[in-house]
Structure formats: structure tokens, C-alpha cells
Amino acid sequence: MIFLTRRERFSAAHRMFRTDWSDEENKNVFGKCSNPNWHGHNYVLWVTIKGEPSPEQGFVMNINILKQIILEKVIDKIDHKNINLEVEFMQGRLATTENLAVAIWNELEPSVKLAGAMLHCIKIEETENNSIEYYG
Amino acid sequence: MIFLTRRERFSAAHRMFRTDWSDEENKNVFGKCSNPNWHGHNYVLWVTIKGEPSPEQGFVMNINILKQIILEKVIDKIDHKNINLEVEFMQGRLATTENLAVAIWNELEPSVKLAGAMLHCIKIEETENNSIEYYG
Amino acid sequence: MIFLTRRERFSAAHRMFRTDWSDEENKNVFGKCSNPNWHGHNYVLWVTIKGEPSPEQGFVMNINILKQIILEKVIDKIDHKNINLEVEFMQGRLATTENLAVAIWNELEPSVKLAGAMLHCIKIEETENNSIEYYG
Amino acid sequence: MIFLTRRERFSAAHRMFRTDWSDEENKNVFGKCSNPNWHGHNYVLWVTIKGEPSPEQGFVMNINILKQIILEKVIDKIDHKNINLEVEFMQGRLATTENLAVAIWNELEPSVKLAGAMLHCIKIEETENNSIEYYG
Amino acid sequence: MIFLTRRERFSAAHRMFRTDWSDEENKNVFGKCSNPNWHGHNYVLWVTIKGEPSPEQGFVMNINILKQIILEKVIDKIDHKNINLEVEFMQGRLATTENLAVAIWNELEPSVKLAGAMLHCIKIEETENNSIEYYG
Amino acid sequence: MIFLTRRERFSAAHRMFRTDWSDEENKNVFGKCSNPNWHGHNYVLWVTIKGEPSPEQGFVMNINILKQIILEKVIDKIDHKNINLEVEFMQGRLATTENLAVAIWNELEPSVKLAGAMLHCIKIEETENNSIEYYG
Numbered sequence: 001m002i003f004l005t006r007r008e009r010f011s012a013a014h015r016m017f018r019t020d021w022s023d024e025e026n027k028n029v030f031g032k033c034s035n036p037n038w039h040g041h042n043y044v045l046w047v048t049i050k051g052e053p054s055p056e057q058g059f060v061m062n063i064n065i066l067k068q069i070i071l072e073k074v075i076d077k078i079d080h081k082n083i084n085l086e087v088e089f090m091q092g093r094l095a096t097t098e099n100l101a102v103a104i105w106n107e108l109e110p111s112v113k114l115a116g117a118m119l120h121c122i123k124i125e126e127t128e129n130n131s132i133e134y135y136g
Numbered sequence: 137m138i139f140l141t142r143r144e145r146f147s148a149a150h151r152m153f154r155t156d157w158s159d160e161e162n163k164n165v166f167g168k169c170s171n172p173n174w175h176g177h178n179y180v181l182w183v184t185i186k187g188e189p190s191p192e193q194g195f196v197m198n199i200n201i202l203k204q205i206i207l208e209k210v211i212d213k214i215d216h217k218n219i220n221l222e223v224e225f226m227q228g229r230l231a232t233t234e235n236l237a238v239a240i241w242n243e244l245e246p247s248v249k250l251a252g253a254m255l256h257c258i259k260i261e262e263t264e265n266n267s268i269e270y271y272g
Numbered sequence: 273m274i275f276l277t278r279r280e281r282f283s284a285a286h287r288m289f290r291t292d293w294s295d296e297e298n299k300n301v302f303g304k305c306s307n308p309n310w311h312g313h314n315y316v317l318w319v320t321i322k323g324e325p326s327p328e329q330g331f332v333m334n335i336n337i338l339k340q341i342i343l344e345k346v347i348d349k350i351d352h353k354n355i356n357l358e359v360e361f362m363q364g365r366l367a368t369t370e371n372l373a374v375a376i377w378n379e380l381e382p383s384v385k386l387a388g389a390m391l392h393c394i395k396i397e398e399t400e401n402n403s404i405e406y407y408g
Numbered sequence: 409m410i411f412l413t414r415r416e417r418f419s420a421a422h423r424m425f426r427t428d429w430s431d432e433e434n435k436n437v438f439g440k441c442s443n444p445n446w447h448g449h450n451y452v453l454w455v456t457i458k459g460e461p462s463p464e465q466g467f468v469m470n471i472n473i474l475k476q477i478i479l480e481k482v483i484d485k486i487d488h489k490n491i492n493l494e495v496e497f498m499q500g501r502l503a504t505t506e507n508l509a510v511a512i513w514n515e516l517e518p519s520v521k522l523a524g525a526m527l528h529c530i531k532i533e534e535t536e537n538n539s540i541e542y543y544g
Numbered sequence: 545m546i547f548l549t550r551r552e553r554f555s556a557a558h559r560m561f562r563t564d565w566s567d568e569e570n571k572n573v574f575g576k577c578s579n580p581n582w583h584g585h586n587y588v589l590w591v592t593i594k595g596e597p598s599p600e601q602g603f604v605m606n607i608n609i610l611k612q613i614i615l616e617k618v619i620d621k622i623d624h625k626n627i628n629l630e631v632e633f634m635q636g637r638l639a640t641t642e643n644l645a646v647a648i649w650n651e652l653e654p655s656v657k658l659a660g661a662m663l664h665c666i667k668i669e670e671t672e673n674n675s676i677e678y679y680g
Numbered sequence: 681m682i683f684l685t686r687r688e689r690f691s692a693a694h695r696m697f698r699t700d701w702s703d704e705e706n707k708n709v710f711g712k713c714s715n716p717n718w719h720g721h722n723y724v725l726w727v728t729i730k731g732e733p734s735p736e737q738g739f740v741m742n743i744n745i746l747k748q749i750i751l752e753k754v755i756d757k758i759d760h761k762n763i764n765l766e767v768e769f770m771q772g773r774l775a776t777t778e779n780l781a782v783a784i785w786n787e788l789e790p791s792v793k794l795a796g797a798m799l800h801c802i803k804i805e806e807t808e809n810n811s812i813e814y815y816g
Binding site for chain 2: 696698711773776778779809810812814815
């Protein structure tokens with residue numbers, strides 16, 4: 001079993017808040033991350049898949065195919081967007097990195113499977129000090 | 137002459153656009169960076185000052201003092217904020233990194249001078265591929 | 273299950289040596305790392321916890337709480353200190369990064385548990401080429 | 409159980425191609441990576457071993473011994489070399505990073521065992537966006 | 545005056561050698577870098593231009609235009625290529641990073657000028673420890 | 681004129697203090713950096729030289745020669761040492777990074793000149809947030 005990881009990046013705005021809470025309640029729980037005028041990040045995304053290398057090509061998966069899947073299913077939908085307002089796969093969820101990792105897993109999993117590999121891990125770095133991993 | 141550099145970081149939302157242009161005109165010039173719903177970055181800021189090391193302390197400037205100046209004059213005003221809507225020193229300016237570098241220079245220059253050193257350079261990295269430097 | 277990682281840093285002095293060995297014996301085993309006049313590092317620490325995101329807040333744990341635990345239990349006790357002489361939780365242990373990782377695990381584990389999450393991994397980078405991971 | 413990781417680097421030329429395919433077939437599958445005149449990378453290699461720290465020395469393995477094993481068994485044979493033409497342990501294999509990770513595992517495993525530890529993971533970064541892990 | 549820097553990357557094979565020297569003479573001067581079977585690197589390129597920000601757009605130059613110039617004039621010609629054999633702008637020159645920096649300056653300078661800015665610096669990192677800067 | 685930079689690293693202990701001040705006075709000025717039991721850092725050193733590339737070899741200076749000079753004149757004397765107690769070229773100076781940069785310049789300048797190049801810059805990073813540059 002071999003693990004292959006592709007790194008991609010996206011820049012997006014977001015805000016941590018519950019629509020059923022007042023701005024004050026949101027501020028108490030989420031602090032400056034609940035700023036009503038938004039803030040943003042350069043998110044770094046690592047997608048890890050696993051599988052046996054194909055004897056014919058020596059690859060778990062052609063990394064250009066993996067890259068295209070990530071661009072089409074994730075980056076094109078979230079880069080330079082507002083995560084709360086514009087990203088369909090995050091609608092109805094709190095815009096935490098935890099929820100983002102799960103949602104990106106769900107976006108990618110069927111396409112990776114179709115391409116003959118297994119999704120193993122979604123890792124997202126929100127800042128150089130904070131990151132999240134999700135293994136399905 | 138010695139050059140001393142302090143690195144700080146801030147996360148903010150912004151949008152590239154002119155209020156006197158239509159959304160379409162803005163999109164033609166600024167592309168996805170003019171998204172009306174904002175996007176954001178983890179900005180990295182390097183502030184370089186210059187001077188002679190004090191014979192008594194061996195410092196150009198105590199770096200904790202430089203850090204406090206940057207936090208008070210810049211980071212507290214811009215971190216987790218919307219650069220277009222909430223950052224006073226960027227009002228009336230296009231929210232480009234070029235203009236941000238000049239505005240941060242102007243914010244810091246008097247305090248650095250008061251502390252006995254000379255401001256030398258403001259460097260801002262917007263993404264790992266794009267950065268700006270300004271030398272006054 | 274989601275994994276959340278917080279990075280913190282500390283700078284400390286240390287020396288690899290056994291008090292029951294001569295300086296020469298220490299030098300034979302630990303080389304330049306046993307220098308009696310100490311040396312030091314910028315250690316990088318990654319603390320990973322795991323848990324289910326709370327449905328109410330979307331977090332495994334509020335990362336500011338995790339940060340406060342790490343600062344109070346580890347960083348305040350070790351940053352700008354001598355690991356062999358001044359760090360209580362390393363007394364009676366060889367000042368290797370292996371032992372440091374285990375000791376930091378023990379420092380953090382009860383507080384992370386109290387905060388409702390599970391400690392998953394302590395990773396310490398001593399230099400850009402050498403690092404240690406401990407999973408309890 | 410403690411995990412110890414050593415990072416090393418090597419620069420090498422390679423080409424993705426099957427000798428039983430035409431240049432055109434190779435180009436269709438491997439794209440620009442099959443360039444007949446070669447291309448190259450700065451590969452980064454992380455070798456992770458695991459074991460109990462020795463009570464006497466506090467180490468899983470003296471990292472200088474691990475470094476010497478990696479230099480002798482891998483770096484000296486591959487650094488500033490052509491992977492396809494000159495690296496004995498890659499003969500008869502497609503020069504993918506997947507195959508490289510498996511081959512390096514096989515090169516290192518007996519020596520790490522002899523030194524009293526267990527090989528845990530070979531991670532190779534081919535570019536800052538693409539990496540491979542192999543756990544045996 | 546504002547300085548704007550764009551980072552791009554390319555992976556290429558090369559060999560340090562003079563065609564009018566024997567392999568032995570080349571090895572004496574260039575060491576392992578003269579390996580007749582080539583080796584390669586992940587080169588990192590920083591292109592810095594300077595100018596006044598346009599009052600209308602707030603940019604020294606639209607960074608997407610700068611990116612397109614670098615891709616067309618440099619990256620498309622050198623990425624996944626053999627610098628000695630295939631890169632037209634390096635023909636007749638020793639494949640050192642010094643000569644590469646000068647050649648890339650010459651490739652970019654007319655297009656940057658046409659776009660209304662001034663080329664300021666070409667920086668190339670060959671490995672994480674070795675880099676070259678050229679200011680024209 | 682071409683600028684060539686070599687990066688090297690060293691790990692050392694130090695303490696900021698004046699022998700003619702009390703521990704309390706030292707603490708007031710230098711804070712936790714004056715800890716009598718020392719602390720330490722992984723220092724990163726960039727040495728930049730300048731010159732014309734030799735027409736014969738295409739180098740400003742063979743970087744292996746520059747590396748040897750830095751290892752012999754600086755790294756061997758300071759790595760895994762106590763800067764205050766054991767580094768001859770820092771005796772009688774406050775162990776600030778400013779003074780370290782000047783002292784390293786003085787150590788390297790004659791040898792770089794002898795090798796036919798000019799020393800241009802000494803840059804030292806003490807932590808990822810703090811660095812010093814000196815241009816002679």
C-alpha cells in the first residue's frame with residue numbers, strides 16, 4: 001500500500017457564527033473569528049490517497065488526474081470565494097476547518113473511487129499554527 | 137549600520153475594486169480578486185529597521201519594543217478584519233498589497249523614529265508566490 | 273473523528289549527559305551534544321488532539337483553549353530555560369527529544385481530557401532534520 | 409513506542425518511461441515527465457524508525473547512526489545521479505516516486521534492524537506539491 | 545517606488561561541464577555536478593520588478609500579466625527540460641545558476657519593459673542552501 | 681555583478697547580559713533572554729558574496745569553497761557551543777545577534793577576499809520571527 005499526497009492552496013473569506021445566535025453570543029464563543037465583516041485565510045489543502053502502484057505505470061494514481069479532481073471538485077468552488085455565502089458544499093454548516101475537512105472529503109471521495117484509488121486523508125492548514133486532519 | 141527584521145502575521149478579508157466602476161468593470165480588471173462577497177489571506181509582514189547597535193545593549197532596537205509597535209499600530213487594527221470596510225489607514229485606497237505596504241509604512245514610521253531607529257523596509261507576502269516591498 | 277493540531281515554539285538550552293558518567297564517557301556516546309557548557313535549539317512542538325466536532329460549535333476543541341493549555345503547561349515552563357537545570361517535568365530524565373516528548377505528553381494529557389478531548393500525538397522538531405513523535 | 413524521523417535530501421535526474429513503449433506512448437501516459445533528455449528534482453527524504461528509548465541513553469537510536477545508514481545506503485548512491493541509468497537499486501523499475509519509496513525501504517530495512525530499531529515509514533517529496541509515503 | 549515579486553518553480557536536468565575539457569578535467573573542477581549522466585533540481589525563481597503603483601489600479605503591474613510573461617518566456621522553455629541540451633537561451637553557456645540568472649534576466653527584460661515596469665532582480669534557488677541574485 | 685548566497689545552520693546556547701550589571705538589571709533590560717542558566721537557538725546563517733562570474737567556470741566562487749570557509753571559520757567554532765563562554769570571536773561582546781553578525785563578517789571577510797570575491801551580506805535568523813542583516 002502506497003500513500004500519495006497532493007498539495008493545493010486556496011484563499012477564501014469566512015466567518016465563524018451561528019445564525020441563530022446574536023452577534024454578541026457569537027463573539028463570546030468565536031471571538032474575533034466571528035467578525036460580521038468577515039476575515040480570510042490562505043488555506044493549504046493536502047489530499048492523500050492510497051492504493052497499490054499499477055504494475056504498468058508505477059503510479060497509485062496519475063497525480064495529474066488527482067490534481068484535476070481537486071481543482072474541479074474543490075478549488076474552483078472555493079478559491080477567492082466567501083465560504084459562508086458562496087460555497088455550496090458548506091451551506092448549512094458552521095464554517096470551521098473541521099467541517100470544511102469533512103465537506104471536502106465528501107466532495108472528493110466518489111471521484112477518487114471512480115479513478116480507482118481510495119481517499120485516505122484530508123488535511124487543511126488554516127494558519128501556520130492551526131491544522132485539521134480527517135480520515136473519513 | 138545594522139538591519140533588524142521582525143516578522144508578524146495577520147489574517148484579513150479584502151476585495152479589489154473601485155467604487156466608481158461597475159462590478160463588471162471591476163471583474164475585467166481585477167478578476168476573481170474583485171469578488172463582491174470578499175475573499176481573504178494570511179498576510180505575512182516583515183518590518184525592517186536600521187541603525188547602529190547601542191554600545192550599552194548591543195541592540196539596534198529592543199525587538200520587543202519593535203514588536204509592540206507593530207502589534208499596536210498595525211496588527212490590532214487589521215487582524216481578523218475586513219481591509220476595505222474596517223481598517224482606518226486603508227480608507228480611500230484600493231486594497232492592493234502595494235497600497236497596504238505604503239499605508240503600513242506611514243503607520244509605523246513615526247513610532248520607529250521616536251524609538252530611535254529608522255524604518256527601512258515593509259515587505260508583505262499575500263500568498264507564497266506574491267509579495268511586495270516598499271522602502272519609503 | 274477529527275484531528276486538530278496546534279503548533280507552538282520554544283527556545284531552550286540543554287545538554288545530553290548522564291551524571292553518573294564522566295565527561296569523556298558522555299562525549300563518546302553523545303558527541304558534541306554533551307558539551308558541558310550547553311547548547312540550545314528552537315524547538316517546534318505540534319500537539320494533536322482528537323474528538324468529534326461539537327454540533328453546537330463545529331469544533332473538536334476551541335483552539336484558543338488548547339493554546340492556553342499548551343502555554344500554561346509547557347511553554348511557560350520551558351521557553352528560554354535550561355531543560356536540564358530548570359524544567360521541573362524533565363528532572364531525573366536524560367534531556368533527549370524522546371524523553372521530552374513523553375514528558376510533554378504527561379504534562380498535557382490530564383488538561384486535554386478535562387477539556388473534553390483526547391490527546392493523540394506530541395511531535396517535536398529539534399532541528400529541521402531531526403524530529404520525534406509520541407502517541408502515548 | 410517512539411517514532412524518530414531523519415530528513416535528508418538528494419538531487420537527481422530521472423525520466424518516466426517504459427522501454428517497451430515508444431516515445432509517443434510514453435508521452436501520452438507520462439507527459440512532460442517522459443522527456444527523453446531527462447529532467448530532475450531536489451528530492452526530500454524522511455526516514456522514520458520506531459522503538460523504545462533505551463533507558464541508558466534515552467534514544468530510540470542514536471540519530472547519527474541513522475544518518476550514517478541513510479547516507480551510505482541511499483544518498484551516496486543516488487545524489488547527483490541519474491535514477492534510471494545509474495542507481496542500482498532502481499534498475500528494472502519505473503522511476504516513479506512510488507517505486508523509489510519501496511526501493512529505499514528495501515535498502516534501509518536490514519541496516520535499521522541490525523541497529524536495533526524498526527523501520528516505520530519512507531516519505532519522499534518530489535516537489536513541494538507531490539509526495540509519497542510507504543510503510544512497508 | 546514599489547517592488548513586486550513573483551515566485552515560480554521549474555524542475556530541470558543539467559550538468560556542469562565544458563565541452564573543451566575532458567570528463568576528468570570537468571570532474572576536478574565541478575565535482576559530482578559534472579556527472580555525464582546528468583542530475584537535476586527543483587529550481588525556485590523569484591522575479592522582482594519595480595515601478596510606481598498606477599493610481600487607477602493600485603498595482604505596479606497586474607501580477608497575472610507578470611506571471612504570464614514568466615511562464616511564456618521562461619517556465620515553458622525550461623520546465624522538465626535538460627538545460628544543457630534543450631534550453632535555447634542557455635546554449636553556448638555553462639549551465640551554472642549564475643549564467644541562468646543572467647539569461648533569464650535577458651529573456652524577461654524586454655517584455656517587462658513593454659508592460660510598463662522595470663525588471664529589478666532575478667533570484668534563483670538551486671537548493672535550499674544555494675542561491676543566486678542578479679540585478680542587471 | 682552576481683550575488684551568491686550560502687545557507688548554513690548552527691545550534692548554540694547564549695545569554696544576553698552585561699557582566700557589569702546585576703542579574704536584576706540584566707533582567708530589566710533583556711528579559712527572559714538574560715536567564716542565568718542560558719537558553720539557545722537554531723541559528724540560520726546566510727552568507728552572500730558578490731563578484732563577476734569567471735568566464736572559465738561560470739562561477740562567482742565555487743560554492744564548495746565558500747562552504748568550506750564558512751564551516752572552518754564559523755560553524756566549527758560556534759555549533760553546539762556556548763556563545764558567551766566558548767566562542768573566541770564573541771569574547772568581550774554582548775551576545776546579541778547584531779554583534780554576532782558583525783563578528784561573523786570579520787571572521788569571513790579576509791578568507792572570502794583571498795578566494796577572489798567580495799563579502800556582501802551576513803544575515804542571521806535567530807527565530808523564525810527575528811533576523812539581522814549586516815553589510816559591512
